[in-house]
Amino acid sequence: MNDHEIPELLRSQDRFVVVSHANPDGDAIGSLLGMYLALREMGKKAWPLGDRPFPVTYDFLPGASDLITDPKDVDAPEWIIAVDVAEEHRISGDISSFRHTARLINIDHHPTNPAFGALNFIDARATSSAELVHKLLKEAGYRISTDVGKCLYTGLVTDTGGFRFAGVTGKTLEIAAEMLGPGLDSYEITRHLFEEYPLARLHLERIVLERAEILLDDRLILSTLHETDFSNVRAELSDGENLVNRLREFRGVRAACLITVMGNGLIRVSFRSKGNLDVAKIAQSLGGGGHRAAAGVKSTLPLLELRKTIIEALQLALNAG
Numbered sequence: 001m002n003d004h005e006i007p008e009l010l011r012s013q014d015r016f017v018v019v020s021h022a023n024p025d026g027d028a029i030g031s032l033l034g035m036y037l038a039l040r041e042m043g044k045k046a047w048p049l050g051d052r053p054f055p056v057t058y059d060f061l062p063g064a065s066d067l068i069t070d071p072k073d074v075d076a077p078e079w080i081i082a083v084d085v086a087e088e089h090r091i092s093g094d095i096s097s098f099r100h101t102a103r104l105i106n107i108d109h110h111p112t113n114p115a116f117g118a119l120n121f122i123d124a125r126a127t128s129s130a131e132l133v134h135k136l137l138k139e140a141g142y143r144i145s146t147d148v149g150k151c152l153y154t155g156l157v158t159d160t161g162g163f164r165f166a167g168v169t170g171k172t173l174e175i176a177a178e179m180l181g182p183g184l185d186s187y188e189i190t191r192h193l194f195e196e197y198p199l200a201r202l203h204l205e206r207i208v209l210e211r212a213e214i215l216l217d218d219r220l221i222l223s224t225l226h227e228t229d230f231s232n233v234r235a236e237l238s239d240g241e242n243l244v245n246r247l248r249e250f251r252g253v254r255a256a257c258l259i260t261v262m263g264n265g266l267i268r269v270s271f272r273s274k275g276n277l278d279v280a281k282i283a284q285s286l287g288g289g290g291h292r293a294a295a296g297v298k299s300t301l302p303l304l305e306l307r308k309t310i311i312e313a314l315q316l317a318l319n320a321g
């Protein structure tokens with residue numbers, strides 16, 4: 001599955017456009033900016049591409065203001081690097097004008113990734129894609145700078161929930177230490193990530209908790225947001241990132257689910273689980289994907305039908321496990 005030529009390509013090749021997934025989280029943004037800045041520091045042409053500006057939370061990251069949203073500003077790239085993208089159609093940024101002239105390198109840690117690149121580096125044991133970017137850059141002979149470290153550490157910290165989630169080992173902490181390097185405080189970064197939320201998030205959190213339903217003998221907590229909730233409290237969609245985690249934090253709860261009803265007939269569902277329950281499987285059965293303990297799907301099913309399907313699938317999985 002893994003292509004071992006990638007470090008050599010990063011070292012020898014020159015023109016790279018770097019992309020990640022739509023509605024990017026900390027790992028998507030950190031991995032994208034970390035890769036982009038490292039390539040630039042290595043003296044190469046590199047373009048960070050996305051379909052719209054990143055959420056303001058990440059404005060503190062080096063390179064954040066370099067993001068390109070118009071593919072015309074990308075000049076004849078030879079390589080497309082996709083980081084943290086579970087499926088090709090989830091790539092953010094219009095790569096169609098060079099998709100068939102450039103070759104795609106796919107770097108990801110989602111177990112459901114179908115290896116859509118010409119070259120693929122996929123490792124589901126990694127807690128973040130940032131870890132994989134770090135590994136490849138190191139193997140390419142690149143020595144991590146403070147700027148790149150900030151970006152990659154952001155990816156690692158956000159995808160591990162601040163080192164709390166399943167899969168964090170001593171190795172994870174060693175990699176984190178390498179990313180921080182000497183002279184960089186973890187708190188210089190984590191303060192921006194966890195203590196500078198827009199106030200709109202507090203309003204959203206209130207609504208999510210107020211509407212939380214405790215189901216399946218206290219094993220599932222489910223809540224629902226509507227697009228109008230976001231506009232009512234003047235929140236962006238990204239202000240709700242990872243709010244679903246709050247629903248998993250209680251004793252005996254095995255699964256958490258946050259349903260977000262968008263205005264365009266689409267419904268976003270985020271799943272979290274605890275213990276051996278595999279929510280990626282449930283997301284996949286509905287057309288989505290993700291990780292064992294954190295997965296999601298966008299569905300066109302009507303709300304009530306979708307809700308019923310989700311609860312039944314979770315009930316079946318919980319009773320089987």
Ligand SMILES: [Mn+2]
Nearest residue numbers: 027084129159
């Ligand atoms: Mn990730």
